[in-house]
Amino acid sequence: MTTINDIAKLANVSRTTVSRALNSSGYVSEDVRKRIMKIVEETGYMPSQSAKSLRTKRSGVIGVILPRLSTETSTRVVNGINEVLAKEGFQILLTDTELDKDKEIDYIRLLKSRHVDGIILLATNINDDLIETIKQVQVPFLAIGQELPGVTSLVYDDYHASADLTNMLVHKGHEKIAFIGVSPEDPSVGKVREQAYRDMMEEHGLPVSEAMVGQGDFTIDSGYEQMKTILRDCKDDKPTAVFAVTDRMAIGAMEYLKEQGYKIPEDMAVVGIGASSMSKYITPSLTTIDYFNKDAGKKAAELLLNKINDKKIEEKFELTYRLILRDSV
Amino acid sequence: MTTINDIAKLANVSRTTVSRALNSSGYVSEDVRKRIMKIVEETGYMPSQSAKSLRTKRSGVIGVILPRLSTETSTRVVNGINEVLAKEGFQILLTDTELDKDKEIDYIRLLKSRHVDGIILLATNINDDLIETIKQVQVPFLAIGQELPGVTSLVYDDYHASADLTNMLVHKGHEKIAFIGVSPEDPSVGKVREQAYRDMMEEHGLPVSEAMVGQGDFTIDSGYEQMKTILRDCKDDKPTAVFAVTDRMAIGAMEYLKEQGYKIPEDMAVVGIGASSMSKYITPSLTTIDYFNKDAGKKAAELLLNKINDKKIEEKFELTYRLILRDSV
DNA sequence: CTGAAAGCGCTTACAG
DNA sequence: CTGAAAGCGCTTACAG
Numbered sequence: 001m002t003t004i005n006d007i008a009k010l011a012n013v014s015r016t017t018v019s020r021a022l023n024s025s026g027y028v029s030e031d032v033r034k035r036i037m038k039i040v041e042e043t044g045y046m047p048s049q050s051a052k053s054l055r056t057k058r059s060g061v062i063g064v065i066l067p068r069l070s071t072e073t074s075t076r077v078v079n080g081i082n083e084v085l086a087k088e089g090f091q092i093l094l095t096d097t098e099l100d101k102d103k104e105i106d107y108i109r110l111l112k113s114r115h116v117d118g119i120i121l122l123a124t125n126i127n128d129d130l131i132e133t134i135k136q137v138q139v140p141f142l143a144i145g146q147e148l149p150g151v152t153s154l155v156y157d158d159y160h161a162s163a164d165l166t167n168m169l170v171h172k173g174h175e176k177i178a179f180i181g182v183s184p185e186d187p188s189v190g191k192v193r194e195q196a197y198r199d200m201m202e203e204h205g206l207p208v209s210e211a212m213v214g215q216g217d218f219t220i221d222s223g224y225e226q227m228k229t230i231l232r233d234c235k236d237d238k239p240t241a242v243f244a245v246t247d248r249m250a251i252g253a254m255e256y257l258k259e260q261g262y263k264i265p266e267d268m269a270v271v272g273i274g275a276s277s278m279s280k281y282i283t284p285s286l287t288t289i290d291y292f293n294k295d296a297g298k299k300a301a302e303l304l305l306n307k308i309n310d311k312k313i314e315e316k317f318e319l320t321y322r323l324i325l326r327d328s329v
Numbered sequence: 330m331t332t333i334n335d336i337a338k339l340a341n342v343s344r345t346t347v348s349r350a351l352n353s354s355g356y357v358s359e360d361v362r363k364r365i366m367k368i369v370e371e372t373g374y375m376p377s378q379s380a381k382s383l384r385t386k387r388s389g390v391i392g393v394i395l396p397r398l399s400t401e402t403s404t405r406v407v408n409g410i411n412e413v414l415a416k417e418g419f420q421i422l423l424t425d426t427e428l429d430k431d432k433e434i435d436y437i438r439l440l441k442s443r444h445v446d447g448i449i450l451l452a453t454n455i456n457d458d459l460i461e462t463i464k465q466v467q468v469p470f471l472a473i474g475q476e477l478p479g480v481t482s483l484v485y486d487d488y489h490a491s492a493d494l495t496n497m498l499v500h501k502g503h504e505k506i507a508f509i510g511v512s513p514e515d516p517s518v519g520k521v522r523e524q525a526y527r528d529m530m531e532e533h534g535l536p537v538s539e540a541m542v543g544q545g546d547f548t549i550d551s552g553y554e555q556m557k558t559i560l561r562d563c564k565d566d567k568p569t570a571v572f573a574v575t576d577r578m579a580i581g582a583m584e585y586l587k588e589q590g591y592k593i594p595e596d597m598a599v600v601g602i603g604a605s606s607m608s609k610y611i612t613p614s615l616t617t618i619d620y621f622n623k624d625a626g627k628k629a630a631e632l633l634l635n636k637i638n639d640k641k642i643e644e645k646f647e648l649t650y651r652l653i654l655r656d657s658v
Numbered sequence: 659c660t661g662a663a664a665g666c667g668c669t670t671a672c673a674g
Numbered sequence: 675c676t677g678a679a680a681g682c683g684c685t686t687a688c689a690g
Contacts, residue, residue: 051683054377059379061443069411093422109373332668333668384682
């Protein structure tokens with residue numbers, strides 16, 4: 001492999017000079033610079049990033065930790081991150097925890113050992129070990145989706161998004177609104193969204209019987225199953241609307257309702273969150289919340305870049321959202 | 330930061346010994362090993378991968394080059410790749426060409442400079458510069474989706490998949506089958522799929538008027554537009570079925586058809602390729618081809634790992650597929 | 659404007 | 675079983 005020494009020899013200069021020419025640091029006469037560049041061109045020389053990174057402690061790589069590689073949300077966020085980062089010459093080192101908390105921590109440490117210049121974590125849970133590890137590694141860090149104490153966090157406005165959705169249903173005349181949530185282990189999706197729903201129901205003086213509330217696990221199937229359970233448990237006091245905290249679960253619920261001959265939205269209104277591509281093309285199209293995940297990714301990358309460059313930034317950023325009203329309500 | 334020297338000092342041994350203990354290479358007395366491991370544990374020491382990689386010429390990183398980060402196909406493939414690689418302790422360095430051919434080449438070189446142990450390219454086109462670059466960089470290489478001459482390639486069986494779909498429509502009684510393809514710049518999707526369609530039509534003695542053939546650009550919108558154009562151009566000789574080479578374009582076509590009051594499949598049958606999640610939940614559900622992208626990703630990773638370990642492998646691998654018959658035909 | 663030298667944190671023959 | 679030394683390919687004070 002061609003190294004800086006080869007280039008130096010070919011150009012009849014020291015490797016110091018080659019380095020300077022390559023990095024446009026320090027003075028190099030125009031003459032010499034051209035000679036060097038020509039040889040670099042000809043040989044197709046590319047500096048070894050390992051050597052560079054060993055020396056400079058910078059790698060030009062940003063670690064990204066995902067809960068799942070294959071969800072639309074993750075993909076959009078990564079897309080946004082990459083768009084900003086690629087422009088600045090950074091690449092993404094991708095890791096997927098498969099929702100395993102231990103792996104979250106392992107990967108943070110692994111990424112550190114790979115000298116990444118920063119880490120972006122799509123967070124799904126909060127625990128002390130995690131916070132502790134983040135502190136320890138001393139790498140510019142950014143969390144998306146959960147507010148991690150002491151860590152710069154970019155959060156979706158889950159409370160108001162969920163409240164808006166609930167209020168919208170109430171204003172449409174629904175009084176019995178079923179709810180399909182997820183485990184509170186995921187504070188943002190599990191706790192906050194449910195809390196907003198309950199708060200709004202209470203505010204409107206509408207009762208929430210526990211038979212109306214189910215807990216899924218993000219999958220379409222779990223939406224289907226929860227809908228089934230809710231309908232069975234509610235007996236003669238059936239809801240007229242169902243609010244699932246993710247589009248996938250909402251779609252699962254719709255599947256079950258369709259199977260049972262329910263007309264949507266006449267017999268049962270359905271809403272989700274996430275603005276998945278499916279939500280638009282399913283019949284009837286699904287009312288949902290768009291969290292602008294790609295923008296979140298972009299913003300995350302920009303903030304992280306600022307952190308890397310030692311700019312002071314705030315600790316918490318709240319993202320915006322949009323309610324998309326479609327045919328399912 | 331803690332380095333191997335710190336550990337050596339704390340354990341009262343040389344860094345040679347620490348290295349040996351860490352990598353389980355060479356002899357280390359049980360006593361010393363335990364002492365070292367304890368200190369490693371306590372300090373949270375992680376060896377610098379840059380230093381390691383500079384020395385060993387291996388990085389434990391595989392570069393993946395994607396045409397687009399945010400398509401379901403890419404995501405599934407990456408997911409499969411990662412599943413296999415993560416198990417072996419490899420991480421993925423992700424790059425997105427945004428369909429720019431020059432970037433494909435730039436990224437190959439960039440990944441090389443980052444000392445990746447191998448590269449997987451989701452290929453969308455074939456050109457000499459690309460082939461040339463792949464040869465030059467001398468990195469274990471694997472292409473998915475196109476057969477690149479001289480490069481180990483994993484290809485979908487586009488010809489037979491497309492032929493099966495066409496034949497299926499013919500057997501259902503369709504004689505005028507419209508086609509929405511993409512540019513032949515993408516040999517697999519653009520050329521091969523169209524060729525199979527034309528071959529089968531000819532085999533059955535069915536004419537293909539050029540008014541029945543459109544060219545989209547993978548987007549839903551382009552499917553919509555092409556459907557519109559085809560219907561306009563065909564005048565009184567309208568097709569009774571339309572074959573789009575991707576699900577997204579098929580879905581766009583369906584949207585237009587629905588708008589125009591066509592009943593699917595009664596007035597017009599629609600088929601796509603890709604088994605997107607949307608294809609299952611759209612109404613009517615879309616008949617399509619499942620290419621098992623995730624398995625392709627796994628297979629790619631396994632083959633690449635073999636290459637890295639100097640195992641001899643064949644140059645071309647053909648993947649399997651499955652026709653999913655749904656309500657749109 | 660240019661170069662010699664030190665050093666980043668590892669691994670690996672080589673010697674004992 | 676253990677260690678001293680060389681070297682991977684860079685960058686960066688320092689000196690001129």
